[in-house]
Amino acid sequence: MQKLKLTEPIINKEIKEEVVVENESSEQETKxxxxxxxxxxxxxxxxxxxxxxxxxxxxxxxxxxxxxxxxLMSIAVATPGELIEATGASxxxxxxxxxxxxxxxxxxxxxxxxxxxxxNNITRISTGSNVFNxxxxxxxxxxxxxxxxxxxxxxxxQIGHLLAVNCQKEDPSAVAVYIDTENTFRPERIIQxxxxxxxxxxxxxxxxxxxxxxxxxxxxxxxxxxxxLIKKNGLNVKVVxxxxxxxxxxxxxxxxxxxxxxxxxxxxxxxxxxxLAYMNNLCVYVTNQVMSKPDQFFGDPTAPIGGxxxxxxxxFRIYLRKGKKGTRVAxxxxxxxxxxxxxxxxxxxxxxxxIE
Ligand code: ADP
Ligand code: MG
Numbered sequence: 186m187q188k189l190k191l192t193e194p195i196i197n198k199e200i201k202e203e204v205v206v207e208n209e210s211s212e213q214e215t216k217x218x219x220x221x222x223x224x225x226x227x228x229x230x231x232x233x234x235x236x237x238x239x240x241x242x243x244x245x246x247x248x249x250x251x252x253x254x255x256x257l258m259s260i261a262v263a264t265p266g267e268l269i270e271a272t273g274a275s276x277x278x279x280x281x282x283x284x285x286x287x288x289x290x291x292x293x294x295x296x297x298x299x300x301x302x303x304x305n306n307i308t309r310i311s312t313g314s315n316v317f318n319x320x321x322x323x324x325x326x327x328x329x330x331x332x333x334x335x336x337x338x339x340x341x342x343q344i345g346h347l348l349a350v351n352c353q354k355e356d357p358s359a360v361a362v363y364i365d366t367e368n369t370f371r372p373e374r375i376i377q378x379x380x381x382x383x384x385x386x387x388x389x390x391x392x393x394x395x396x397x398x399x400x401x402x403x404x405x406x407x408x409x410x411x412x413x414l415i416k417k418n419g420l421n422v423k424v425v426x427x428x429x430x431x432x433x434x435x436x437x438x439x440x441x442x443x444x445x446x447x448x449x450x451x452x453x454x455x456x457x458x459x460x461l462a463y464m465n466n467l468c469v470y471v472t473n474q475v476m477s478k479p480d481q482f483f484g485d486p487t488a489p490i491g492g493x494x495x496x497x498x499x500x501f502r503i504y505l506r507k508g509k510k511g512t513r514v515a516x517x518x519x520x521x522x523x524x525x526x527x528x529x530x531x532x533x534x535x536x537x538x539x540i541e
Pocket of ligand 2: 341
């Protein structure tokens, strides 16, 4: 199966010039006419609202807005099923809305240079460890999902706490969202790490929004609510942590018969997270567990949970394990533009310490 990474959807906003000059006019006039037509077209596309879409009146727009579809882009990248669920519209009208939103945004191909320019907006959140940052090409990227998988005690939660603190080091207005499924978020640990990073612990804690997820449905709902924190509450969310991504799904869907249902839900969840990361240029960090593969005789007999769904949705995958003398080993096993590699560090009170 081809691997799809949601790092850069293809959006082309270039306005095509379409000018018909009826009477003969000088070259200068033609140019001016072209310019004004271009401007009005640009303004028109800027002005198009959700209510201008076919079949969307004020009531439907409101229904859409309550579930986060409050601009053309969010509708353009939605699936018909999502819009049907949100509005109760027929499949045909949901498709029409999507097509109209897409054509207005003029989504299409863009040049490699444009993509590069967009990638310049990506920032990287430091792990506090030089070797770990180097492994990750400078830190944990915004606009992408990074997954750490590993056994109990390998350091997955520690990294979540570190990202929540370190995103604020680079940008004091940055907010971290922590979706805690295993009751392992510890403000005391944040205080230690904030002191280690030279930040004001109280301020750091204020900029972390924590929610405990009680089951997989609740977890999915909380992930969808992050959009509101950004759009409605105006928070500068820079990192969204889901620790653990998989625990509820694993506990609730037991047995072979339920696997496809679990994967469908997980797929939807990952889709929401990918979109959140890309549309808001924020870093999504998820933790995953491992299962043992008793039939594997060579190499490491452990594998991450979640199958292809999680594997395909994560832009970066890191395998964490315990090393010698209480150290940790991080192995980058999948990344679109970085070489696979390993690094060693220790988890200490004030943060991570490099081990060369
Ligand atoms: P996981 O989430 O992968 O199960 P954790 O991230 O909770 O694992 O890692 C727990 C480990 O982190 C502990 O066993 C310990 O080695 C280390 N750790 C946690 N808190 C501290 C601290 N305050 N000082 C030093 N090491 C710590
Ligand atoms: Mg943990």
